[in-house]
Amino acid sequence: MLVLEAGGGASQVRLGHVIGNYRLIRSLGEGGVGAVYEAEHVRLGRKTALKILHPDVVTDEIVVRFFNEARAVNEIKHPNIIDVEDFVTTPTGDHYMLMELLQGEDLRTAISREGHLAPERVAAIGEQIASALAAVHRVGIVHRDLKPDNLFLVERDGEEICKLLDFGIAKFMGEEQGVTRAGMTMGTPEYMAPEQIMSDGVAGVRGDIYSLGMVMYEALCGTPAFTASNTAAILRAHCYEPVVPPSSRRGEPLPPVLEAAVMKCLEKDQENRFQTADELREALRAETPVTLTTTIAAREQPKQRSRRRAVQMLPAFAMAAAALVLHLAPRTGPAHTAAAATPKLAEPAPIAPAPPPPAPAPAPLPVAPAPATEIQLALTSQPDGAEMFVGAERKPVGRAPVTAAIPMSSTPVQLVARFADGIEVVETIVPDGPRPALTFIEPVPAVAAAKAPAAVAHPVAKPVTSGAAPVPAWKGADSQRPPANDDREGTLDPFK
Numbered sequence: 001m002l003v004l005e006a007g008g009g010a011s012q013v014r015l016g017h018v019i020g021n022y023r024l025i026r027s028l029g030e031g032g033v034g035a036v037y038e039a040e041h042v043r044l045g046r047k048t049a050l051k052i053l054h055p056d057v058v059t060d061e062i063v064v065r066f067f068n069e070a071r072a073v074n075e076i077k078h079p080n081i082i083d084v085e086d087f088v089t090t091p092t093g094d095h096y097m098l099m100e101l102l103q104g105e106d107l108r109t110a111i112s113r114e115g116h117l118a119p120e121r122v123a124a125i126g127e128q129i130a131s132a133l134a135a136v137h138r139v140g141i142v143h144r145d146l147k148p149d150n151l152f153l154v155e156r157d158g159e160e161i162c163k164l165l166d167f168g169i170a171k172f173m174g175e176e177q178g179v180t181r182a183g184m185t186m187g188t189p190e191y192m193a194p195e196q197i198m199s200d201g202v203a204g205v206r207g208d209i210y211s212l213g214m215v216m217y218e219a220l221c222g223t224p225a226f227t228a229s230n231t232a233a234i235l236r237a238h239c240y241e242p243v244v245p246p247s248s249r250r251g252e253p254l255p256p257v258l259e260a261a262v263m264k265c266l267e268k269d270q271e272n273r274f275q276t277a278d279e280l281r282e283a284l285r286a287e288t289p290v291t292l293t294t295t296i297a298a299r300e301q302p303k304q305r306s307r308r309r310a311v312q313m314l315p316a317f318a319m320a321a322a323a324l325v326l327h328l329a330p331r332t333g334p335a336h337t338a339a340a341a342t343p344k345l346a347e348p349a350p351i352a353p354a355p356p357p358p359a360p361a362p363a364p365l366p367v368a369p370a371p372a373t374e375i376q377l378a379l380t381s382q383p384d385g386a387e388m389f390v391g392a393e394r395k396p397v398g399r400a401p402v403t404a405a406i407p408m409s410s411t412p413v414q415l416v417a418r419f420a421d422g423i424e425v426v427e428t429i430v431p432d433g434p435r436p437a438l439t440f441i442e443p444v445p446a447v448a449a450a451k452a453p454a455a456v457a458h459p460v461a462k463p464v465t466s467g468a469a470p471v472p473a474w475k476g477a478d479s480q481r482p483p484a485n486d487d488r489e490g491t492l493d494p495f496k
Contacts, residue, residue, distance in 0.1 A: 014052075015422065018042060019096060020088055022050055029394065033057045034066070038101060048085065052096040063095055069167040070097050072141050080132035081164045082152070102163060104154035107219065109395065111148060116222035116250065123258050125151070125162045126216045127284050132164045133212065133277035137205045143167060144196075144203055146211035147188045148218060149393065189231050190224040191215065194239045194268050206270040209280055213265020213273075220258075221249040225266065229410055239268070260289035267293060374405050377429075378437035379415065386417040386425075386440055400440065406431045415440075 014024050014037070022039035028049065029036045039050035053066060070087035077083075085098040107125070111117065117125075129151060136143060145166065152163040187196055187203070193210035196203035218224045225244070226237035243266045247254040261283040267273045272293045274280040283290045379388050381400035388397045390404050392414055397404040406413055410432050417425045417440035425440045 019094055033062055047101050049099040049101045050096055072167040075139050076135050078132050078135040080128045102152050102154050107148035107151040117219045119255050119258050122216050122219045123284050127281050128162045130277045130281035133208050143208050145187050147191045148215055189234045195270055197235045206273050209265050209274050213262050216262050217246055220246045256289040257286055264290050264292055374407050375431050375434055377404050377406055379404055380437055381417050381440045386419045389416040
C-alpha cells in the first residue's frame with residue numbers, strides 16, 4: 001500500500017480561491033489526500049464546509065472512496081451524523097464535497113484538554129454514536145474507522161450533540177468489489193477490532209462496536225486501552241492481551257452499567273460482544289449491568305469473586321465453630337456432678353508479665369515521583385504573534401509566545417507556526433525529554449534574503465512509505481503511536 005501525505009501549508013495556497021460557487025475563506029483541517037475549508041457562496045453568502053481532494057494525489061480509487069463518503073451519509077439522514085449536501089467534480093478536475101459547517105470541537109481535543117470525561121458524559125456520547133451506527137448498519141454500511149478524531153461535539157439548545165464524521169473508508173456490505181485492494185488493512189491501530197487485524201481489514205458491524213468501546217474507554221481513562229511505541233505491539237495487544245477495566249485504569253469506581261457495557265464491547269471474540277449497536281444503546285440506558293463472559297467477569301470483579309467464595313465457606317466455618325463449642329462445654333454425668341459440687345480452694349492469680357515496649361514505627365518509605373507524561377515547550381516567533389499548532393492534526397495552542405504541553409514519546413511531533421501573511425513554518429521534534437524554547441523565524445523575502453541570508457526553519461516534507469512490510473500498513477510513517485496517543489496521523493483514513 002502506498003500512502004501519500006501533503007506537505008505542510010498546502011491548504012494556505014487555496015485560500016481566497018473560488019471553486020465552483022464557493023470562495024475558500026478559512027482552513028479547518030488537512031490530511032494526506034484532502035483538506036477541509038470553511039467556504040462561502042459567492043452570491044448567497046451562505047457558509048458551509050468544503051472538503052476537497054489534493055489534485056496531486058487524485059486516483060480513480062480515491063475518487064470512488066470520496067464519492068462513497070457522500071453517498072453513505074446522504075443515505076442515512078441521522079441527527080448524529082454530519083450532513084453532506086453535494087459532491088462535485090469541476091471541469092478543471094477538482095473533486096469536492098459540501099457538508100454542514102459545525103461549530104465546536106472533536107472528541108480528541110476535549111479529551112486532551114480535560115484529561116478524561118465524566119462518566120455521565122461518556123455514556124451520553126456512547127448512546128448517540130450507537131444510535132448513529134445502528135442507522136448506518138441498517139442501510140448496509142460499516143464505518144471501519146471510529147476514533148475520537150471522527151466524533152465532533154457541538155452544543156445546541158444547551159445540550160451536547162455528538163456527530164459522527166468521515167465515512168471515507170466506509171464499506172458497503174453486500175458490494176462484491178470495494179475500493180480496498182486485497183491485503184490492504186484500513187483503520188487506526190488503537191481502535192481496530194481483532195478480526196479486522198487478523199482478516200486483512202475485514203470488519204463488520206461488531207468491528208464498529210469494538211471501536212466505539214475503545215473510544216468510550218479512552219474518554220473515561222484519558223488514554224487508549226493499548227499503547228506501545230510501535231504499531232505491531234498495539235495490534236498484538238488487541239488480539240491477545242486482556243483489557244484492564246477502566247475503573248482500575250482511572251483509579252476510581254465507575255457506574256457498573258457503563259463499565260460493563262464498555263467491557264462487553266471489547267470482547268476479543270466478536271460472538272461475545274453486542275451483536276448490534278441497538279443492543280449497546282439499550283445496555284447504556286439499562287438500570288442493571290449487562291452480563292459479561294466468565295473471563296472478563298473474573299478479571300473485572302475480583303472482589304466480588306472473593307466475597308462469593310467467603311459466602312460459600314460459611315457452612316464449613318459454622319461446623320468448625322460448633323465442634324469447638326461442644327469440646328469446651330462442661331460434660332454431664334455423676335462424676336462430673338460430684339466434682340462440680342466439691343468446693344476448691346482459690347488459687348492465687350498469676351502475675352501477668354509486663355508487656356514489651358512497643359516497637360518503633362517503621363519510617364515511611366520515600367514515594368517515587370510519578371514519571372513525567374508530557375513536556376512543557378515554550379514556543380516563540382520572530383516577529384511575535386504567530387499562530388501555533390501542534391501535531392499533524394494541527395491542534396491550536398495560541399499565539400506566540402506560548403507554552404505547549406506535548407505528550408512525552410519517542411515519536412516525532414510536528415509543530416507549525418502560521419505568520420500574519422499566511423506563511424507557515426514547520427519544525428519536527430521528538431518529545432522524549434525536556435528541551436529549551438523553540439523559536440520560529442518568518443522567512444525573509446527573496447530580495448532581502450539575497451542581501452542578508454538568515455537561518456530559517458523550513459517545512460519538513462513528510463516521507464512516502466511503501467506497503468512492502470509484512471504487517472498492515474498505516475497512514476504514513478508517523479503512525480507509530482506514542483503511549484500518550486496524541487499523534488493521530490497514524491491512520492489509514494484518507495481524509496484526516
